[in-house]
Amino acid sequence: xxLEYTIQLATQKAITALYKTDLPLEQIVLQETRKEFEGQITxxxxxxxxxxxxxxEQTGLExxxxxxxxxxxxxxxxxxxxxxxxxxxxxYWIDQLQKNILKPDYGQFAPNGKKVMxxxxxxxxxxxxHLGHVRNNLLGxxxxxxxxxxxxxxxxxxxxxxxxxxxxxxxxxxQLFGNDETxxxxxxxxxxxxxxxxxxxxxxxxxxxxxxxxxxxxxxxxKKNAPLIRQAQDLLLRWEAGDKEVxxxxxxxxxxxxxxFEETYKKLGVDFEKYxxxxxxxxxxxxxxxxGLAKDVFFKKSDxxxxxxxxxxxLDEKLVLRADGTSVYITQDLGTxxxxxxxxxxxxxxxxxxxxxxxxxxxxxxxxxxxGKTWANGLYHLSYGMVDLxxxxxxxxxxxxxxxxxxxxxxxxxxxxxxxxxxxxxxxSEKEKRELYRVIGLGALKYFLLKVEPKKRLMFDPNExxxxxxxxxxFIQYTYARINSILTKxxxxxxxxxxxxxxxTIVERxxxxxxxxxxxxxxxxxxxxxPAHVANYIFExxxxxxxxxxxxxxxxxxxxxxxxxRLQLSAATAYIIKKGMHLLGILVPNKM
RNA sequence: GCCCUCAUAGCUCAGCUGGAUAGAGCAACGGUUUUCUAAACCGUCGGUCUCAGGUUCGAAUCCUGAUGAGGGUACCA
Numbered sequence: 001x002x003l004e005y006t007i008q009l010a011t012q013k014a015i016t017a018l019y020k021t022d023l024p025l026e027q028i029v030l031q032e033t034r035k036e037f038e039g040q041i042t043x044x045x046x047x048x049x050x051x052x053x054x055x056x057e058q059t060g061l062e063x064x065x066x067x068x069x070x071x072x073x074x075x076x077x078x079x080x081x082x083x084x085x086x087x088x089x090x091x092y093w094i095d096q097l098q099k100n101i102l103k104p105d106y107g108q109f110a111p112n113g114k115k116v117m118x119x120x121x122x123x124x125x126x127x128x129x130h131l132g133h134v135r136n137n138l139l140g141x142x143x144x145x146x147x148x149x150x151x152x153x154x155x156x157x158x159x160x161x162x163x164x165x166x167x168x169x170x171x172x173x174x175q176l177f178g179n180d181e182t183x184x185x186x187x188x189x190x191x192x193x194x195x196x197x198x199x200x201x202x203x204x205x206x207x208x209x210x211x212x213x214x215x216x217x218x219x220x221x222x223k224k225n226a227p228l229i230r231q232a233q234d235l236l237l238r239w240e241a242g243d244k245e246v247x248x249x250x251x252x253x254x255x256x257x258x259x260x261f262e263e264t265y266k267k268l269g270v271d272f273e274k275y276x277x278x279x280x281x282x283x284x285x286x287x288x289x290x291x292g293l294a295k296d297v298f299f300k301k302s303d304x305x306x307x308x309x310x311x312x313x314x315l316d317e318k319l320v321l322r323a324d325g326t327s328v329y330i331t332q333d334l335g336t337x338x339x340x341x342x343x344x345x346x347x348x349x350x351x352x353x354x355x356x357x358x359x360x361x362x363x364x365x366x367x368x369x370x371x372g373k374t375w376a377n378g379l380y381h382l383s384y385g386m387v388d389l390x391x392x393x394x395x396x397x398x399x400x401x402x403x404x405x406x407x408x409x410x411x412x413x414x415x416x417x418x419x420x421x422x423x424x425x426x427x428x429s430e431k432e433k434r435e436l437y438r439v440i441g442l443g444a445l446k447y448f449l450l451k452v453e454p455k456k457r458l459m460f461d462p463n464e465x466x467x468x469x470x471x472x473x474x475f476i477q478y479t480y481a482r483i484n485s486i487l488t489k490x491x492x493x494x495x496x497x498x499x500x501x502x503x504x505t506i507v508e509r510x511x512x513x514x515x516x517x518x519x520x521x522x523x524x525x526x527x528x529x530x531p532a533h534v535a536n537y538i539f540e541x542x543x544x545x546x547x548x549x550x551x552x553x554x555x556x557x558x559x560x561x562x563x564x565x566r567l568q569l570s571a572a573t574a575y576i577i578k579k580g581m582h583l584l585g586i587l588v589p590n591k592m
Numbered sequence: 593g594c595c596c597u598c599a600u601a602g603c604u605c606a607g608c609u610g611g612a613u614a615g616a617g618c619a620a621c622g623g624u625u626u627u628c629u630a631a632a633c634c635g636u637c638g639g640u641c642u643c644a645g646g647u648u649c650g651a652a653u654c655c656u657g658a659u660g661a662g663g664g665u666a667c668c669a
Contacts, residue, residue, distance in 0.1 A: 026609085034612065044611055046649065056649090082649090083612060124669085161669070278669095305667065314595080322667045329669050358596060359664050385598085386662080393662085424629065440631090452605065455597075457662070459604070469631055470617040471605080478631045486628055524608070536606060539616085550624095550633045592631075 003073060003092065004030055004041065011043060014066040021051040038078055039085030040513055043067075046082040056082035090504045093512040094565070100516070101572045107518050107579055109151035116378075117155045117344060118144045120352035121270070124161045125257040126170045127195035129264050130394060131387050131402040131460060132354070135449050138585060139384055140352040141270040142450055142531035145583045150526035155344055158272040159336065162254055163279040168235040170194050171249055172228065173201035183256050189263065189405065190256030195396075202397045204228055267408050269442070269585050274343075276336065282327055284335025288371065289321050297370045308367060318363055333364050341375050348378040350529065355383040355455065382529050385457030402462055411441035411466065418468050425591065439587045440474050446586050447473030451535040471539050473586055476577060479542040480588040482549065483574040488590075490555055492567045500565040507548040511569060514541050518576050522583070531584055538580040545573045 008028045015023050027047055033039040045060045052059040060079035067086065068074050076087040100106055120140020123129060129137075144154045174181070174197040183190045205228045212222035223229070238246040265271065289306055292298035298306050298320060306321035321331055340349060351361060361381035368376035386393060387402075394401045416437040419425060425433065448466045452458050468474040486492075504512070517537070525533040554570060557563040578588050 029609090029611080031608085031611080037612080042612090046611070049649075081612065164669075166669085307666080316595090317666060319667050324667090326667090328667060332669095354663095355597070356663055357669085360669085362596090383597090388662085418631070422629090422631065424631090456605085457598075464603095467604090467618065472617080472631085474631055475617090478629080482629055482632080489628070520608095528608095532606090533608090536616090539606095543616085546632055547634095549628080553628070555628045592629085 003088065007041060007043070007067065007071060007074075007086070010067055010070045011063060013070070014063045015048060015051065018062055018066065019048070019051045019053075023048070023051070033085045037080060037083075037085050039076075039087045040509070041086045041088065043084040043086065044082060045079075045084050049082070060084040090509065091501065093504065093509055093516070094500055096512065096516050097568060097572055101518075102568065102575070107522055107576070108149055109519070109522070111153070112151040114152055114348065115155065115344060115346040116147055116152045116348040116350060117157060117340060117346045118147070118350045118352065119157045119159055119340075120144075121158045121265075121272070122161065122353065123158075123261065124166060125191075125194070125254050126166045126198045127396050128189070128191040128260065129404040130396065131404065131407060132394060134268065134404050134407070134445075135384060135387055135458065136352055136354070137265070137268055137270045138446050138449050139382070139454055139531065141268075141585045142534075142583060143350065143352065143382065143529050145585065146522060146525050146531060146534065149522050149583060152348075152526075155274065155346065156272045157274045157276060157340070159276040159278065159281075161278050163239065163250075163282060165232060165236050166198070167250070167254075168232045168239065169201040169205075170198040171246075171253060172232045172235055173197035173204070174253065175249070177204075183259070189260045190258070191260030191264070192403075192405070193260075194253055194257050199397065201228065201232075264404055264408075267405075267442075269587075276340070278332065281336045281339060282332050284339055285327060285331040285333070286321070286335070288334045288338060289331065292320070292367075292371055295371065297367070308370075310363065310366060313366060315359075315363060315366070318367075320367070330360065330364055330367075333360075334367065337364070337368060337376075337379070338373075341373075346375075346378070348380060349375075350380045350382050352382045352384070355385055357381075358383055380529070382454065384454040387458045387460050390459070390461050390463075402460065407445065408442065411445045412437050413441070414465055414468070415441035415444065415474075418474075419592065428591075436589055436592060439589050440468075440477060440592065443473035443477050443581075443586045443588075444468055445473075446584060447476070447535060450531045450584050451539070453532045454530055473581075474592075476538055476542045476581065477586075477588050478592060479545055480574055480577045480581075481590060481592040483545065483570045483577075484590045486554055486570055487567065487574065490563075490567055492571060500561050502562065502565075505552060507544070507551050508566075508569060511541075511544045511548050511573065514544050515572055515576055518580070525583075534580055534583050538577055541573060541576060541580075545570075545577075 007030060008025050011028050012023060012025060015021055029044040029047065031042050031044065033042045043063065045056050045063065048059055048063070049056055057079055060082070064077035064079060064084050068077055073089050073092045074086050075089045078085050118140055121133065121137050123133060140156070144156050148154045177200055178197060181193065183193050186193060188196070205226055208226040208228055209219070209222040212225060213219060217225065235246060239250060289298065292308070293300065293306065298308050300306050303323040305319060305323040307317050307319055309317050311317065318330070319328060322328060353361065358381070365376055365379045368379065389400065389402070391400060419437060419440065425436065428436065444466050449458065451471065521533055521537045525531060552566065554563065554566045557566065581588050
């Protein structure tokens with residue numbers, strides 16, 4: 001039973017005893033005491049005033065007196081307007097260190113027996129990953145980690161869009177202009193090589209459109225009639241027909257892309273339990289169309305196309321199967337959703353996909369519910385905002401993208417430069433240095449992207465490098481390294497427990513109170529699918545520690561129990577920083 | 593046209609189911625190192641929480657409308 005809960009119950013009793021009213025627990029509002037006042041926990045007494053029929057101050061005093069007598073942890077209280085500030089015994093906070101915070105499983109919730117799937121990344125195989133994908137990957141990975149900490153069994157999957165007209169465009173351009181160029185011959189990373197031909201296609205295609213327009217066609221006609229797009233469509237038909245030559249080329253080029261992606265995933269530190277490929281799933285969903293027609297959820301128009309009418313739900317009529325019997329995007333997704341459920345029977349399924357697809361997922365989930373799929377209630381679209389450049393949205397074809405691999409390299413280079421300027425890593429081997437730069441560079445990048453609430457759009461200015469000071473990954477990593485340095489010097493081990501019973505300084509108590517909040521933060525982050533909560537929390541914690549570090553001596557304290565206690569407090573902070581950063585997929589260095 | 597999302601300090605962002613005088617970081621300016629890592633710490637400056645109504649003892653937070661930005665919109669994914 002948490003202290004908050006104890007206080008809530010006691011308050012409930014107090015109100016019954018004092019004012020003869022039974023107030024439900026939800027109406028007993030506790031909050032953190034603001035820094036400028038004394039105390040750690042605050043009861044808002046405004047809601048009680050109408051029962052006490054006394055002034056907020058008087059009500060606060062009466063409840064405060066009652067609580068002080070009934071709850072042993074409460075040593076003092078003060079009342080300011082409608083706020084009853086409760087001071088908790090230092091012993092309570094000190095006990096938390098031994099009883100909870102320093103336990104190895106602190107912050108790991110007991111298994112809840114539920115399975116959740118997290119689908120993320122989901123790239124197209126016609127171009128390399130860019131900053132938008134990076135946000136997606138980090139979000140997906142972090143959410144998976146957080147849910148694991150919250151007690152779920154998590155299955156991470158990647159649904160690869162490896163077929164379709166866009167893939168054929170790259171293939172065609174390579175056939176026409178590639179001169180057998182391979183990753184080996186060009187020393188280009190496979191995904192970049194294929195992406196290069198996607199851009200070449202687009203340029204050549206645009207040129208053809210212009211030429212056709214010059215010869216009198218409208219833009220619309222020109223787009224349809226350009227020889228290149230015709231050839232690409234032909235390639236798609238041959239692919240669907242299983243044409244050996246096309247399939248061989250497709251496999252070859254895709255394998256280049258996969259090798260490239262794997263390299264990027266590895267650098268980012270993300271992974272998957274299972275890969276789904278659209279080339280395997282694009283024909284799925286037709287059974288579901290039949291099912292929907294049989295259940296009268298769908299209807300057929302005279303041209304043979306199949307639709308669902310969602311106007312009663314405030315949405316539109318939506319096409320679910322083309323007149324020629326071929327699938328559209330949502331047909332595949334219906335089928336894939338069923339396939340995933342058949343594979344894993346998970347309780348929940350999270351799709352990490354950008355907010356440009358909000359409408360699509362609204363429709364997808366609604367259709368599955370209308371089809372009576374009970375598991376559809378566990379579907380959730382984790383919608384995140386686009387990453388914008390100062391010039392606006394990133395567009396692959398126009399070359400206005402921040403490439404993932406380039407960005408990672410730049411971050412590592414910046415980390416290297418900054419670290420060398422500070423010159424604190426004498427004695428590091430070359431290998432250790434490289435590893436450190438990687439940890440710091442990626443730490444800065446990941447923290448930068450994860451500290452922002454997922455649904456908000458995010459601004460990235462390539463001309464301004466990502467910060468290494470203030471609310472940043474390296475700041476937190478630095479705090480960890482500092483603590484580590486102290487613990488090493490003190491030869492501190494986890495077993496060095498003491499029965500410390502002196503009173504706490506203000507910083508010590510603030511730090512302890514912050515440490516006790518860790519599990520609550522995980523809970524909120526998990527429920528809201530938002531790693532940003534974790535990021536902001538660790539930052540607060542690191543700030544508090546730095547204040548503590550600055551204000552209170554640790555190694556130099558002669559009073560042994562105090563020294564011991566401060567070492568433990570340091571160890572606990574380091575421990576939470578490390579664990580919390582791991583939830584974000586960020587590593588912490590022992591020295592920097 | 594219709595639908596969805598967002599709007600907080602010069603910039604980038606926090607602000608929990610409505611609660612105290614709206615907080616951080618960056619930038620700017622000033623200070624702190626013979627003392628455990630100065631990627632740090634302390635201070636100053638900086639606000640009509642886009643605007644207008646409404647609900648409430650109490651609104652940055654909830655409701656309605658307006659404005660601005662972004663996204664979606666029936667055979668692209």
